[in-house]
Amino acid sequence: MYAVENTKLERKLFGLTFKNPVGLAAGFDKNAVLYNELSNFGFGFIEIGTVTPKGQAGNPKQRLFRLKEDQGIINRMGFNNEGLETAIKQLKKNKGKVIIGGNIGKNTQTKPEDYTKDYLECFHGLHPYVDYFVLNVSCPNVGSHAKLNDKDYLLELISAVQKANNSFETQKPILLKIAPDLNEGQLDEIIELIAETNLDGVIASNTSTDRTGLKASEARLAEIGNGGLSGKPINEKSTKVIKYLATKSNKAFPIIGVGGIHSAKDALEKIEAGADLVQIYTGFIYEGPKLIKEINEAILKM
Numbered sequence: 001m002y003a004v005e006n007t008k009l010e011r012k013l014f015g016l017t018f019k020n021p022v023g024l025a026a027g028f029d030k031n032a033v034l035y036n037e038l039s040n041f042g043f044g045f046i047e048i049g050t051v052t053p054k055g056q057a058g059n060p061k062q063r064l065f066r067l068k069e070d071q072g073i074i075n076r077m078g079f080n081n082e083g084l085e086t087a088i089k090q091l092k093k094n095k096g097k098v099i100i101g102g103n104i105g106k107n108t109q110t111k112p113e114d115y116t117k118d119y120l121e122c123f124h125g126l127h128p129y130v131d132y133f134v135l136n137v138s139c140p141n142v143g144s145h146a147k148l149n150d151k152d153y154l155l156e157l158i159s160a161v162q163k164a165n166n167s168f169e170t171q172k173p174i175l176l177k178i179a180p181d182l183n184e185g186q187l188d189e190i191i192e193l194i195a196e197t198n199l200d201g202v203i204a205s206n207t208s209t210d211r212t213g214l215k216a217s218e219a220r221l222a223e224i225g226n227g228g229l230s231g232k233p234i235n236e237k238s239t240k241v242i243k244y245l246a247t248k249s250n251k252a253f254p255i256i257g258v259g260g261i262h263s264a265k266d267a268l269e270k271i272e273a274g275a276d277l278v279q280i281y282t283g284f285i286y287e288g289p290k291l292i293k294e295i296n297e298a299i300l301k302m
């Protein structure tokens with residue numbers, strides 16, 4: 001009902017052929033249990049994870065809040081997932097219907113000197129089972145933000161993962177997922193980083209820690225507490241990041257645009273800003289699977 005089959009929707013990017021450019025963003029199928037079924041909704045790709053080496057419970061509940069008046073969500077799940085071994089077990093059941101991205105991170109308890117080890121463990125473990133990788137360095141709910149925002153550390157991390165990639169017979173594309181809250185100086189650093197490492201692309205963006213302009217009351221937001229904001233309220237912000245990266249780099253690398261896509265128009269704006277592919281999460285929650293069809297049909301008309 002929701003799949004749009006048309007070769008005009010195909011996108012070739014970092015050596016992969018996506019049957020259409022609309023994907024499911026990370027955090028929905030954290031343990032890779034639903035991707036075979038979710039592919040029937042017509043997604044062109046599905047990103048599983050974030051997977052961490054060991055399983056972890058994440059933050060105490062309640063940790064997910066709908067802001068209905070804003071068409072947004074605040075979450076502080078904190079990388080709740082069953083860990084690498086479970087993800088591998090699940091991915092062995094892949095029926096091959098859709099491109100799978102592996103979004104990887106570090107355990108919350110991991111000491112800063114061992115962050116790279118965590119990413120490498122997940123990278124090695126998932127390498128045979130996913131089509132592309134995402135280094136998630138932008139989750140606002142797992143602490144350690146300072147280190148994962150530091151350019152020197154990111155250089156070290158990316159180099160280590162690329163070295164691991166080269167040890168395999170076939171190499172998998174590696175992307176970096178960034179926050180929507182980076183300023184222009186930080187975005188310039190990301191552009192430099194991609195140029196220096198030849199990384200395959202960027203996913204912009206993760207959830208935001210900024211809460212300005214929300215319809216939800218101060219009292220309600222205070223009651224909710226910490227967490228990353230997603231959905232409509234971050235749409236413009238993430239589109240701005242995509243536009244800045246694409247323009248300033250002269251479109252030097254592929255971009256997956258995500259953040260607040262709740263309509264076909266929102267998706268087209270991301271593509272216009274420089275996104276090669278798009279992903280949805282909160283829009284999928286509020287609008288349902290018809291959103292996938294609407295976006296693909298609008299792209300065909302574009």
Ligand SMILES: Cc1cc2nc3c(=O)[nH]c(=O)nc-3n(C[C@H](O)[C@H](O)[C@H](O)COP(=O)(O)O)c2cc1C
Pocket residue numbers: 025026027028030049050064073075077079103136139177205206207229230231232234258259260261279280281282283
């Ligand atoms: C409940 C929830 C859990 C999420 N978990 C993850 C995650 O594990 N890893 C990740 O990279 N992004 C995660 N995200 C971020 C989304 O993948 C996406 O980048 C963000 O929500 C912006 O897109 P949206 O406005 O369409 O939701 C999560 C988002 C939500 C709402």
